Amino acid sequence: QFPRECCCPSPTGTLDDECGSATARGQCVSASCRQPPPLLPSTHMTAGTPRERFPLQKGYNSGRCRYGLTGPNCDQRISVVRRNVMQMSSAEKQAFVNSLDQAKRTVHPDLVICTRRYQEVYGPDGNTPQFDNVTIYNYFVWTHYYSVSKTYMGAGQASFGGVDFSHEGPGFVTWHRFHLLQLERDMQVSERRGFEVYVCVREKRVSAFDMNRTICNNSETSPIRRNPAGNVERPMVQRLPEPQDVVDCLDLKTFDTPPYYSTSSESFRNTVEGYSAPQGGYDPVVRSLHNLAHLFLNGTGGQTHLSPNDPIFVLLHTFTDAIFDEWLSRHAPGEAVYPEEDAPIGHNRQFNMVPFWPPVTNAEMFVTAPENLGYTYEDRRRGAGGCGGVGVMACAMRARYFRSAEGLEPLLGRPSVATQTDRRTRASLSCRYHVSPPAPYSLCSALLLTRALFPI
Ligand SMILES: O=C(O)c1cc2cc(O)c(O)cc2[nH]1
Numbered sequence: 001q002f003p004r005e006c007c008c009p010s011p012t013g014t015l016d017d018e019c020g021s022a023t024a025r026g027q028c029v030s031a032s033c034r035q036p037p038p039l040l041p042s043t044h045m046t047a048g049t050p051r052e053r054f055p056l057q058k059g060y061n062s063g064r065c066r067y068g069l070t071g072p073n074c075d076q077r078i079s080v081v082r083r084n085v086m087q088m089s090s091a092e093k094q095a096f097v098n099s100l101d102q103a104k105r106t107v108h109p110d111l112v113i114c115t116r117r118y119q120e121v122y123g124p125d126g127n128t129p130q131f132d133n134v135t136i137y138n139y140f141v142w143t144h145y146y147s148v149s150k151t152y153m154g155a156g157q158a159s160f161g162g163v164d165f166s167h168e169g170p171g172f173v174t175w176h177r178f179h180l181l182q183l184e185r186d187m188q189v190s191e192r193r194g195f196e197v198y199v200c201v202r203e204k205r206v207s208a209f210d211m212n213r214t215i216c217n218n219s220e221t222s223p224i225r226r227n228p229a230g231n232v233e234r235p236m237v238q239r240l241p242e243p244q245d246v247v248d249c250l251d252l253k254t255f256d257t258p259p260y261y262s263t264s265s266e267s268f269r270n271t272v273e274g275y276s277a278p279q280g281g282y283d284p285v286v287r288s289l290h291n292l293a294h295l296f297l298n299g300t301g302g303q304t305h306l307s308p309n310d311p312i313f314v315l316l317h318t319f320t321d322a323i324f325d326e327w328l329s330r331h332a333p334g335e336a337v338y339p340e341e342d343a344p345i346g347h348n349r350q351f352n353m354v355p356f357w358p359p360v361t362n363a364e365m366f367v368t369a370p371e372n373l374g375y376t377y378e379d380r381r382r383g384a385g386g387c388g389g390v391g392v393m394a395c396a397m398r399a400r401y402f403r404s405a406e407g408l409e410p411l412l413g414r415p416s417v418a419t420q421t422d423r424r425t426r427a428s429l430s431c432r433y434h435v436s437p438p439a440p441y442s443l444c445s446a447l448l449l450t451r452a453l454f455p456i
Contacts, residue, residue, distance in 0.1 A: 067181055068374030078374035082318060087378065099187055100311050103137040106190045111357065113142055117152055136186045141308045143179065146355045148304045165354040167304060168262035169347030170255070170339045172273045173324040174365035176317050178353060181373065183314070224310045225299035237287055237295035245278035245289055250327055252280045253335040260343040268331075272323055290320050322377050325369045338366040 016022065065074035083092070112131035116123075123130050134142060147166040150159035166175040229238045252268040264270040265282040274291025276282045287295055293316050295302050301310040308314075328336055341348050352359040370376040 064185070067185075068372055079370075080375040082322075082375055082377050084378045100137065100314070103140075103183070103187050103190070104135055106136050107133050108136050108139045108186065109190060111139060113139070136183070136190055137311075139186070140179065140183045141306075143182070143355060144308045145305050147175065147353075163344050163346055164304070165346040167273065168275070169344050170260050170269055171343075171347040171353065171362045172269055173320070174338075174362040175353055177321050177324065177365045177369075177373075178356060178360055180314070180317055180321060182356070224301075226301065226310065226312075227298040228296055229298070231295070231298045234295070236285070237292060237298070239292075240296050241274075241278070241289050241292050246323060248278040249280070249289060250323065250330065252327075253331060255327075255331070255336050256339055256343070258342065260339050260347060268327055272320060272327070289323075290316065321369075325377070328366075328368045332368065336366070338363045 065071070068078055070076050070078050088096075111134070113134045114130065115132050116130035120130060122128065144166065148164050150161035152159050163169070166172065166179075231237050249268060249271040252266060252271055254266060254268065256269040257264045257267040260267075262270060262273070262275040263282055263284075265276065266280040267276065268280075270276045270282065271278060271280050272289050274287055274289040274293075276288065277286050278288050294307060297310065297312065299310070301307045301312055301316075338349050339347070341350060343349075345351060346354050347362065349361065349363045352361055365373075367373065
């Protein structure tokens, strides 16, 4: 993704103040805002799509404060509460659903996405940047897609698929933490400032976003699919995690263990991600916690390149982030050490996450949220205990999320008659659970509310 303006914008919206240079807040790092910056020489990571260190080439948008801070000088602390949806009124839940819907229809104010590979990004004449608008929610989808997809290494070369930049490594929790923060902030900003809304997306608001194309063409026609508990070929993913699994994973003392991958054992990260048993032992056939919830959905939400299209993703990952934050508060400082360079590229402490703007490292997100990132979870704020020490939020989740399929109606919506019939009678259940009008996003209305209720 690239800033809509080729350099960074003015925080005050005035001319001659790019990056807030008038107040010494920042400055452009590219030679000129009007000229495309030179392409980097092709190296193993910069060929094709610029990945790992990509954001540094383009500069830093200092128009926004760091997370957790606000004000003209970015020196006022924010205190945002992520609500427990189970404790919200119908009107509050509807407000959340409406906000997501708005994000699905609102053009991203600051960013555009690149529609061509790196070498072709300035178009056939070298002067026509190949960028497209994207809506706020579709940008959220796109960044996840981009982070899991292979890196194009240049014409005639095999693409590099050895690393998933947001999964199967220490960066799993930190990457998704930033991913959510970014969506929240984009939603807050757009609500305050009011941006252009795409009518064509309004008509197709719950369909899946095809990352290759613009939002207003035929690509956004496929529906979101769910078939919860319906994968009969894989009985292990026909259930959801148990509340005790959350309790167990929080007991793991070490954040991550070599080889810092999906094969790590006794690793909190690999356990909450769901490649280990909840007690920490790696077993190749096991799927637990986060992974199990994805796979349980058995549809759009179960495929890494598509999953954020299903808005339930926001809720699942908010809960995962809450577990991560609980772990940090219990184990840091001490056991909580973010891996250095021995972790895979994109997952270690030094390098920027892929593919974010502005550049941010995983280590920057490896901090307790209330003190450093300006948000907390409703139940933690109240100091409520219970649920094996996981907190009230997890209590609510265990009632509604880590439970049997029968208890999931508020989370998953009411299955269609066809789905219920098919579940009893047929082995093949795919493509059955459509999120379709007239209730866009309503299927997620009964889980954890992620949208912050405070302005930035
Ligand atoms: O197979 C898994 O363990 C698995 C599937 C899946 C889908 C998804 O969207 C994720 O974010 C993770 C994930 N893991």
